[in-house]
Amino acid sequence: MVDFVSVSLVVVVISTLLVVRVLYVISQSSKPARNTSQKNLSTLVVLGSGGHTAEMINLLSVLPKDRFAPRFYIAAATDNMSLQKARVFEDALDDKTSLQGPEPTQFMQIYRSREVGQSYITSVGTTLFALGHALWLMVKIRPQVILCNGPGTCIPICAIAFIFKILGIRWSNIFYVESIARVKRLSLSGLLLYKLRMADQLFVQWPQKQYPRARYVGRLM
């Protein structure tokens, strides 16, 4: 016979464990790794329309490609140009380095939670669908590094990555570089990741003293 006291006890214990685990994950995430024996880390790159993809490619061009491999690019399903730009970037890389990566680069599309102008009622359904799709992709990829710089598509991905960390499914290092267009304050994506402490490191390109935990790194472009 399961009585009320036992059930409440179990709930309290599990909740406490979860809270402790979440606090542990957050504190560990902000610390640099001592040194990694791994030669390369699987990397998920979140692309976005407008300047996001251009800024992301600009960042990727100075990262050591052999260490951030294999690479998985994700863009919203309705974004036609971003994956194409990423392909062009990757093709140019293959010309320079004749080494084959551990696995081929992959390009994927993800469903958007909500299109511009979509009614909020139907948005509930599409957001759930998008979350399910994000979960499916994240289970397949389980990246060790996530690079994102603002598009809304990065939120479900980062949220799922954070949950994976808490549950011990996969420890991913989440790096968020706020767009150069955000001069005075963070975007909604940036603000969410900042407040919820979901990113290991959050970088801003303009001095924004109101976010003490954001690292100012100057302009990338």
Add this chain to the structure above:
Amino acid sequence: MDDINNHFEFKRTVFVTVGTTSFDSLVRTVDSDQVKEALLEKGYTHLVIQMGRGSYIPKKSSGEDGSLVVDYFTFSSSIADYLRSASLVISHAGSGSIFETLRIAKPLIVVVNEDLMDNHQSELAEELAERKHLYCARPQTLCEVIKSLNLDIIVPYEPGDANPVAKLINKHLGFPAD
């Protein structure tokens, strides 16, 4: 005499770009007689408009009557060549267009689209204008800005550098520093 004139044709092109957006108010303003007159007065000879997803179609002109030569297109896989051959660039406030132009040190007027709901783009344009890297305008003020254009006060933009953040990322992951 005509042949010599044609060979040594002095071409100063104004390139207008709206990126992947629809920015009819800018295209319409640029296509207006006032703006075209103002550009001619400033010594520009050609006007090329990249109109993106807009629905307003500018009027082409061969410039035979001494007016501005006007041409337009919707999209191009790369506007690098157009930027390179321009003497003045008038662009929407997208960061990609802005920095692509600043990187090759072309004079730039950024026009902010006030019809956009979330206008975070204006922050960037205003900040760069304050630092005198470019001129900032709205479609209504574009003509005035062109008339009072003074390119001597423009401060060249020092290109940014992604290496500092790359170093921090590498360090956080415990990768050995190069």
